[in-house]
Amino acid sequence: MKIDMPTQVKEIIAVLQQNGYRAYAVGGCIRDTIMGIPPSDWDICTSSLPQETLDALGAQNIVENGMKHGTVTVRRNGQNYEITTFRTDGVYLDNRHPQNVQFVRTLEQDLARRDFTVNAMAYNDTDGLCDCFGGTEDIQRKLIRCVGNPDQRFQEDGLRILRALRFSSQLGFEIESSTADSIRKNAHLLQNISAERILSELIKILTGKNVEYILLHYSGVLEVFLPEIRPMVGLEQNNPHHIYDVWTHTVKTVAAIPPERTLRLAALFHDFGKPDRHTVDSNGIGHFKGHPEVSAVMAEKILIRLKSDNQTKSDVAAIIRMHDARPPAEPKYVRRQMAKLGERRYPMLLELKKADSLAQNPRTIPQKLEYISRLNKIYQNEMKQGGAVTIKSLAVNGNDMINLGIKDGRMIGECLNTLCQLVIDGEVDNEKGALMIKIKELYGSTKTRNSNGI
Numbered sequence: 430m431k432i433d434m435p436t437q438v439k440e441i442i443a444v445l446q447q448n449g450y451r452a453y454a455v456g457g458c459i460r461d462t463i464m465g466i467p468p469s470d471w472d473i474c475t476s477s478l479p480q481e482t483l484d485a486l487g488a489q490n491i492v493e494n495g496m497k498h499g500t501v502t503v504r505r506n507g508q509n510y511e512i513t514t515f516r517t518d519g520v521y522l523d524n525r526h527p528q529n530v531q532f533v534r535t536l537e538q539d540l541a542r543r544d545f546t547v548n549a550m551a552y553n554d555t556d557g558l559c560d561c562f563g564g565t566e567d568i569q570r571k572l573i574r575c576v577g578n579p580d581q582r583f584q585e586d587g588l589r590i591l592r593a594l595r596f597s598s599q600l601g602f603e604i605e606s607s608t609a610d611s612i613r614k615n616a617h618l619l620q621n622i623s624a625e626r627i628l629s630e631l632i633k634i635l636t637g638k639n640v641e642y643i644l645l646h647y648s649g650v651l652e653v654f655l656p657e658i659r660p661m662v663g664l665e666q667n668n669p670h671h672i673y674d675v676w677t678h679t680v681k682t683v684a685a686i687p688p689e690r691t692l693r694l695a696a697l698f699h700d701f702g703k704p705d706r707h708t709v710d711s712n713g714i715g716h717f718k719g720h721p722e723v724s725a726v727m728a729e730k731i732l733i734r735l736k737s738d739n740q741t742k743s744d745v746a747a748i749i750r751m752h753d754a755r756p757p758a759e760p761k762y763v764r765r766q767m768a769k770l771g772e773r774r775y776p777m778l779l780e781l782k783k784a785d786s787l788a789q790n791p792r793t794i795p796q797k798l799e800y801i802s803r804l805n806k807i808y809q810n811e812m813k814q815g816g817a818v819t820i821k822s823l824a825v826n827g828n829d830m831i832n833l834g835i836k837d838g839r840m841i842g843e844c845l846n847t848l849c850q851l852v853i854d855g856e857v858d859n860e861k862g863a864l865m866i867k868i869k870e871l872y873g874s875t876k877t878r879n880s881n882g883i
């Protein structure tokens with residue numbers, strides 16, 4: 430088999446070989462190329478020790494080195510290449526970090542420490558493809574399978590449990606049965622994994638094409654770090670809008686929303702508050718009043734726990750909070766929601782509403798989608814006319830209020846706020862003359878009252 434490597438990779442390998450070492454492209458880049466996917470990066474492994482790698486390649490353009498673990502990173506043409514000495518991992522003390530790494534002499538030993546067969550292949554033009562664990566065959570069969578004994582491999586490094594789910598989701602592969610059994614058996618090891626690593630793998634699982642399969646079949650694994658899922662599984666909704674239990678509905682919502690991190694996280698958490706808000710009326714119909722607020726608060730807490738960045742956290746919570754509101758599809762109400770949520774987030778809210786609808790009773794879908802498309806048309810139109818109305822976008826400002834004789838700072842704020850609401854509700858145009866007349870009217874009538882009267 431011939432693999433077409435980028436020129437830079439060929440050059441790095443050639444220089445190492447000219448210096449008497451063995452060197453290969455390895456791991457994800459080989460897997461992706463065999464599958465016909467352009468690799469995100471090219472990693473290289475070599476028999477040279479880190480200092481020898483440096484000496485062979487010349488010390489210039491070395492951007493960073495994890496030399497203790499055998500990795501030298503070189504920069505060529507704006508791209509980083511990691512070159513790692515053949516190694517095995519030493520003893521694992523905490524199910525995550527090898528206490529030390531040992532450099533080894535052969536490529537085969539290096540491939541044996543890698544997690545899955547599809548990730549344990551190497552290639553160079555001299556030796557061709559080195560596939561000692563059946564990676565090519567597993568690509569053909571679409572299987573994620575551990576290299577070696579699954580229990581041992583997961584006990585060495587619990588993160589591999591999530592990596593297995595992640596590769597299955599991204600590549601659309603099934604997990605081979607003994608690897609799958611071992612994942613379920615060892616799921617508790619995820620307790621030892623840092624929140625940052627968990628979130629990063631969770632996002633990759635969520636944005637993968639096979640996410641529905643993974644979330645449905647491995648919810649018990651996710652429960653180790655998201656125990657909030659447990660009461661959702663099997664919770665029947667008994668409601669004419671729904672045909673699935675809360676967890677299945679959630680999974681279908683995730684799969685229906687575009688594969689972008691914020692949207693997929695919002696879809697995952699959007700109904701987390703349902704178990705807490707579950708009631709059954711005298712007709713046996715299930716209700717979940719107030720669940721969007723509870724879900725939004727839960728999403729915020731979970732994302733703090735998983736050490737998410739603040740922007741993702743607040744975007745996710747904001748759109749979840751409003752996902753179930755159903756105002757009339759009229760400009761005034763869309764403008765109110767846009768002002769509350771911000772014009773950047775409004776399309777995210779519509780995506781969540783759409784995916785949520787697609788995961789409900791099929792009989793109700795066309796009507797719900799029609800409603801969302803009307804909201805979207807109004808939103809598009811508002812954007813053409815300058816976007817969300819905010820105090821900043823008003824045609825008057827604080828100085829105009831001062832010129833009218835309104836001196837008190839709090840009063841100025843209230844006046845601008847009132848004008849903003851009036852513009853949003855279509856009671857006055859966002860035009861300076863009209864706004865000044867309006868404020869004179871309001872200010873005139875409130876002059877004798879206290880400042881709360883406006």
Ligand code: ATP
Nearest residue numbers: 455456457458469472542543544548549586588589
């Ligand atoms: P991606 O396309 O997401 O980068 P990748 O396969 O390159 O996928 P990386 O996390 O970049 O994944 O890791 C590079 C290679 O290192 C893997 O293909 C695998 O061979 C090995 N590897 C990475 N993490 C582990 C791990 N925790 N345990 C064992 N081997 C690992």
Ligand code: MG
Nearest residue numbers: 457458469470
């Ligand atoms: Mg990689």
